[in-house]
Amino acid sequence: MPKYPAREPLVLLPCRLPASLVARFAERAREQGVTLSDVLRAHLTVDEAKPLGKAVPRKRAGLAKVSGADPKLLRQLVGMGNNLNQIAKLANIASKTAQPMAMVELLITLKGIEKSLEKLSES
Template structure:
């Protein structure tokens, strides 16, 4: 409630938690992989050549890859980058 009130009054409030720091090289690689996953998912949703069961399997693989990328990113956070 206090955040919304401050926002409505145009007050700027500092972030309450610090954003995690990640090795920039790793972040660029993961970002590129994420972009590729998004493109694959978009094509998957648009394609009519896959059966419903194939779509479910492919979406499951994409979801798994997304979770693995998130875990990798969390493992490689650094505080001095």
């Protein structure tokens, strides 16, 4: 098995493998008395890696094509939704930590978003 410098951090790398392959690796780990991670690391070398096939682009219908809405409007709405989710998260944190000033600031921000939505609905 390759030895890595003691100070080099390990990085979690999730991947999907067929169950039969995982079972074979797990059996080898049991036989050798090492962890599954050790067996996998021993088998990973860039030089021996199977060449990757040609990348196949994903085909997704654009939101505007599906909904018929203006793409600029959709981007604005998505941005507002993201902001709203962040505000909701902060509101939950503030309510659990009993920070009344933070709650007031969030309510002011929410009121601003409400006004922006009213302006959008008028146009």
